Each structure stands twice: as structure tokens, then as C-alpha cells.
Amino acid sequence: MKAKTASTPRATSAKAAPAAKTPAAKAAPAAKTTATKSPSTSRTAAPKTTPAPRKTPARRPSKTTAVTEQAVTPEPREVVLVIEGLVKRFGETTAVAGIDLSVSAGSFFGVVGPNGAGKTTTLSMVTGLLRPDAGMVRVHGIDVWKDPVAAKRAMGVLPDRLRLFDRLTGSQLLFYSGTLRGLDRETTLARSADLAAAFGFTDALNRLVTDYSAGMSKKIALAAAMIHSPRLLVLDEPFESVDPVSAANVTEILRNYVAAGGTVVLSSHSMDLIQRICDSVAVVVNGAILDAGTMESVRRGKTLEERFVELAGGRTNPEGMEWLHSFSD
Amino acid sequence: MVAQLLRLKLRLLGNAFKRSPWQLVGLVIGLLYGFGISIAVVSSLIGLRLASTQLATSAVTVFGSILVIGFILVPLTFGVEDVMDPRRFSLFGIANDRLAGGLAIAALISIPSLVVAFIALAQIVTWSRTPLSVILSLIGAPVIVATCVLCARVATSIAAFLLASRRSRDTTGVLGIVLLLAVAPLFLLLLNVDWQRDGITVLDRIASFAGWTPFGAVWDAPADAAAGLIGSALLKELVALAFVGLLWLVWQYLVHTMMVTQQRQPAAKNYHGLGFFAISGHSKAGAIAARSFTYWMRDARYHVSLLIIPIVPFLLMVPLMVAGVPTNALALLPVPIVAVFLGWSIHNDVAYDSTAIWLHIATGVRGRLDRLGRVIPPLVVGVPLLVVGALICAPLYGDESVLPALLGVGLGVLFSALGFSSVMSARFPYPAVRPGDSPFAQPQAAGTATSFIQSISFTATFLLAAPTFYFAFRAVVDGDDWGLAALASGLVLGGGFLALGILWGGHIFDRRSPEILAFSVRN
Secondary structure: OHHHHHHOOOOOOOOOHHHHHOOOOOHHHHHHHHHHHOOOOOOOOOOOOOOOOOOHHHHHHHHHHOOOOOOOOOOOOOEEEEEEEEEEEEOOEEEEEEEEEEEEOOOEEEEEOOOOOOHHHHHHHHOOOOOOOEEEEEEOOEEOOOOHHHHHHOEEEEOOOOOOOOOOEHHHHHHHHHHHOOOOHHHHHHHHHHHHHHHOOHHHOOEEHHHOOHHHHHHHHHHHHHOOOOOEEEEEOOOOOOOHHHHHHHHHHHHHHHHOOOEEEEEEOOHHHHHHHOOEEEEEEOOEEEEEEEHHHHHOOOOHHHHHHHHHOOOOOOOOOHHHHOOOO | OHHHHHHHHHHHHHHHHHOOHHHHHHHHHHHHHHHHHHHHHHHHHHHHHHOOHHHHHHHHHHHHHHHHHHHHHHHHHHOOOOOOOHHHHHHHOOOHHHHHHHHHHHOOOOHHHHHHHHHHHHHHHHOOOOHHHHHHHHHHHHHHHHHHHHHHHHHHHHHHHOOOOHHHHHHHHHHHHHHHHHHHHHHHHHHHOOHHHHHHHHHHHHHHHHOOOOOOHHHHHHHHHHOOOHHHHHHHHHHHHHHHHHHHHHHHHHHHHHHHOOOOOOOOOEOOOOHHHHOOOOOHHHHHHHHHHHHHHHOHHHHHHHHHHHHHHHHHHHHHHHOOOOHHHHOOOHHHHHHHHHHHOOOOHHHHHHHHHHHHHHOOOOHHHHHHHHHHHHHHHHHHHHHHHHHHHHHHHOOHHHHHHHHHHHHHHHHHHHHHHHHHHHHOOOOOOOOOOOOOOOOOOOOOOHHHHHHHHHHHHHHHOHHHHHHHHHHHHHOOOHHHHHHHHHHHHHHHHHHHHHHHHHHHHHHHHHHHHHHHHHO
């Protein structure tokens, strides 16, 4: 895998490191400069440094070789999410080995990776749920780990595999989420009703969340994540076990949100889905980003799935399974 | 197939030794306990060989009935986790009858079954009196083992299958408590019997009844034979055999049904409106309080804490009463005790949320608001309860001038306990039963620190309220204005500790929130 990483032409989509490098100083302006330099929708800094992530900061300037393709588009966009040198270790294993990324406002950003690649770990550190061992996360210019309260205000979060307060009814859970986000009563109630109608669980609002199916729980958690109209939505596996019709509705809602200037970062291992709905993507394998950028630049004319398998490796040629072809009964 | 199931059960039992050291310690203690009990019972059964037939009959029958009933009630009320649940084998395509038989035989390999086997063998010694009693006890031995094992299998499956839905699990938890409550007076009744004088008669009377029930018949049949009552002996043996047969049919039927019915889906209940949220306003602390209130009402784990609180004073008063403490002095106990337990009840509140606590962390709600919200329900319930309690208990004591002292101690203890709990639950959460599990279940991850933290928070509560206790003591002994001093110190000191606890606990919560979530994820 390492060989593969190394061989990946580094130049492609990489780079925004200089801006990122700018010390703590003015985060937002720095980000803006980057954005201007770069093209289309989202700017992604992807130092493919995977092999030696330990001391990334020191080495970063060298890979700043970045070449921006089609550096034409003028319109500067704010970089709403900046991740620099994010590292998380659990004992001996390094779950996230130095990830750098920046996502500009108004993009629909997908994070793909095989099981255990560190997607959830990364997103948890972005949302303030998991303390990083090293690195920095800035949301809308606010450091998540230095000023969590302000940073969290700008984010809507859907974590994966964490419980909900499921002894509340659906409407209570939405009301609770809205109130904790500081919304007043009328706003919360009105938005709850809207969300329930849009996501299609109005008739389940008076049931306990613990009695919901997996897909229903996902939908109500998603609704709770966006009730305060955040600037940035961080969604971990938002479509897992959600039925196709609901998924289409949710996608539509998210698209409109992005069109209005919102930003969505979502993870999934469904390549088709990401390819279909995202305009930018990052491929995470073994806790490092192998490629990131606009969908086109990452795909390189292939489907995302083909490109992903190529990057991630690990496809085995299934030999010696012939016994499976002669049935036992 | 039976051999494979047996090997699986052995492997599962063996793997129990590969877990964490503390679980191992628990297991070893369990083993020693089981071993000790069986030695004690076996030796008394052997000793009963020398006792009169009458005494042996009563002792064996009563003990045996309790044993069999225990094999039914324990899994039903406490919901044992069944590693050999028939449903786990449904995809292997094993014939139902063979599976039912195999699982029943595999169930023999367990500590309780082994203990029962020893006991069943020992009762043969007890009844080696007449030829018929020997024959009946020889037949009885395997019947006893089969009865106990099948009872446990059937009860466990019913608990896992019929009672597995969330709501019924909540109710069985409460049922368990009600059962405990119902047994308590029975226990008191038994305590009141003058055992020296009437003990044997009472035992005889119970035995003569239990002997005809399916639970006691198998134990009583050889006894009747030894006493020369051949007719009733044979009849009882028949009852016992019929019971085993019935259990076998029920077990087969259960396996059969469970194979094709994976999970019962109870109809979900509809609630109306926002409940407590409708009155909480839109302050964050209010919402958190409403959430806590809702959980106090809907979550069986909280029900247990709530129901235990009124019981504890009586449990403490009974031994004191027996020890000869004057009854009127006992009237001073309930108020402080209820206050301690109410305040203590939230000392691990964060762990009860399990990973759902992420919502508080992701929304960036301030720690002190979280702390405050969680303290409100015990305050709203506790303050009126303690005031009313004090108003009732002071006249019971016989001197209404202790009222201020009683109030001061009650409220002071409640406040300072809540304050200390607010700090502890943020700083030292320890593994709790997960949401939706039986409230009597053991937490999945046993923490070594559990009992340490519990005793620390308990002791600290008393230390924080020590001045108030002192003033109240003086008030009871000397009277005068000490009572007012106790009231003032309770309100001021307690209130101060409460505010301090909320602020400090809130600060800890803010600082450690990712660690709190990491803790919840681990447990």
C-alpha cells in the first residue's frame, strides 16, 4: 500500500499547504487566499505524505509542489473547514496518521474509505467529540479544540453508532436538540414539524425513539443535526440503513442546503452514492488521505469505485474457492 | 450432535476463564461459593440420615421445593443472558427434537447443575432407610436434576423470548422489586416465628403442603416411603415424573416456536405532546431537567433507584429495632436516609446516558447547565418529600421541637449530596447498566473502581454535612436553639456545596467532555 501511495502522482489535486502553514495568525484570510488560487468548488489540501506522517509539519513545505489544474475560476470561497496534521493513536495503533484537508463553503464533500480507515475517528475529532493527539481543526475560522463552544455552534453533527436519548419520543428528541442548540420554543416546534414532514416521520413523532427502526433513528438523528441551520453539517454514514426513497429525499434536502451556501461533509463506503451526490471527495485509507479534490480530479475518468480500489488496494484474486461451486446437499 | 453441543458448552465455560482478571476473580468467587454451598448442603443431607424421619422429611422437602422454585424465578426476574439460546442454532438446520434434547443435556454442564447433581446424590444417602425409600430416591436423583435443569431452560427461554421486548423488560424489572417487597413481610412473618419452640411444627406444615406440589413431590416421595406411607409415596413419585414430562413438552414446544419466531415485535405505544418539555421553557438547563425527569419516569434503571429509596429506611430500622433501640428514636432516621440516597442517586448519572451523552457534547452545552439540569429532578421531588417527612417524623419522635433540626439535616444532606454527586458524575463515571438492559443486570464492563467510587461519594456526603449533623445532635440532646443552628447550617452549607458542586462539576464536564464520551464508548 505504501508503494502505491508513493507512486500516486503527487501533483494532482494537492495543495493548500502554504495557507495552512500560516501560523495561528489570521485563519480566515489565509484560507481565502488559498481559495482564490484554486479552482472549482472545493479546495482540498492532500499532502500524500502517508508513509511518514509522524513529523508532518516539518516536511510539509517540500510537498507544496502542488500544481493546480485549471486555475481559472475567479470566485473566492471561504474555506469553512480546515484540518491540519490531525493525528489520533489508540495505544499501539495509529487510527489517523496526519490528515490535512480543507473544505470550502458550498461544497458537498464526501469522505470514502474501507472499513477501519479512520473516517469516523477523523469526523469525531472534527466535531469535538474525540480529542486529537496532534493537529488542528478550524471551523469557520474557529479552532474547535481551543474554542469548542463557538465552533460547535457552527456545526451540525450526525455521529455513527452512538446512542440517542431514545426514551424520548421523536418530537421530544427534536425539541431537546433544538433547545440545547439555543433555539426558542416556537422556532424549535416549527422546524421540528418541517423536518418531520420533509424526512417522512411525522406519524412516528409520538413514539419512543427506542421503538424506531434503524433507518428511522438515522433520519431523526439527521433531522436533529440540522435543526439549528448550521453552517457546516458533518454526517457520518448518513444513509446507512435508510431506505432509497428517504435517501433520495434527504439528498434533495442536502443539495438545496448546499446550493444555499451550506457545506456538507459526509462519510460513506457507498462509492456510487458519493459519486452521485458529492462534488468533492477525499479517499482515506489507513488513517491517511490518498487522494482528495474535486470529484473529476480524483476519479480521473474512471468510476469512483474503480479509482478507489486502485488507490486502496487490497483486492485479492479469489483462488481456491472452487469448493463453493459444488453444493453440499 | 449432542457431543458437539456439549463441547461447545465446555468451550464457553473454559473461555470464561480467559476474560479480564476482575471477571476471573468474580468467577472464582462464584465457583467457590457454589462449591461451598454444595458441600454444606451435601453434608447436612448426609447428616439428616441420622435424624428422625419426620425432621428429615420436613427439611428436605422444604429445601428442595425452594431450590426448584429458585431455578424458575431467578432467570425469570433477573433475566440471565443465555449463551445457548435455541435461536442461535436456528440457521444450522438441526432437527428441533434433537436440538431440544442436545441443549437440555448441554445445560447439565454448568455450576448450578453440578451443585444440583451433588445434592440429588446426597438425598439418596438421607433416604437409605427402607428398600422402597432407597428405590424412590434412586429414581428421584435423575428426576431432581432433570427438573431443575428443565425449569431453568424453560424459564430462561421464556425470559429471553416472551419478555425480551423493551417494555416488558422494563416491567419485569419493576416486577422483581414488587416481588422483593412482597417477600419482605413474608420474611418478617418467618422471623417472628419462635423457631426454638414452633420451628419444627411450622416446617412440618409447609412440608406437608409442598410435598404435593410438583416442586416438592420428588423430594417428598422417598420420605413418605420411609415413613411407610407407600400409597402417597408412589403418587408423589408420579407427580414428580409427570412434572418432568410436562417440562420436557414445554421445552420442546418453546424450542419449536423460537426456531421460527426470531423476535416478538410489540406494538409501539403512542405518547402525546412534549411531556415534561412542555413545561420546561426553552432554557437549556430546563430542557436537560425535563430530559432527566422523563428518564426517571420511563427508564427501569431509574425506577429501581426510586423504589429502593423508600425501602432502605425500613431495612435499616428493622435490625435497630431488634437490637432494642427505642422506637421513637428510630423516627429520626427516615428523613436523613432518604436525603442521602436521593442525593446519591445521581452520582453516576452521566454513565446512565451511555453514548447518548454525545448530544450534550456536540451541542456545546455548558457543563454547569448540564449539572444544574440533572440536579433539578431530585430537588423538585426531594425538597417537598423531606419537608413532609420531617413534619410527620417529628411528632412521631414525640417532640416537635426537633423539626428544625430534622429539616436542616434532611435538606442539608440532600443539597450537599447533590453537589458532590455533580462533581463525581463528571469526574469519575463508572460503568453502569446500559440503557434498555435489565436494571438488575451486571454492567457489561465491570470497573475495578466501582465500589471505591460508591463508598467515597457516600462517605463524603456525610463529611460535608458533618456540622449540620453535629448541630442537629445537640438539638436532639440539649434542645435550645441548636435546632435553628442545624437548619441554618443545613441550608447555607448545603446550598453552598450544591452551588460549588454544580460549578466545579460543570467546569470538569467542560474540560473533560471528550474523555467522558470516550469512557461511554468503552463501556
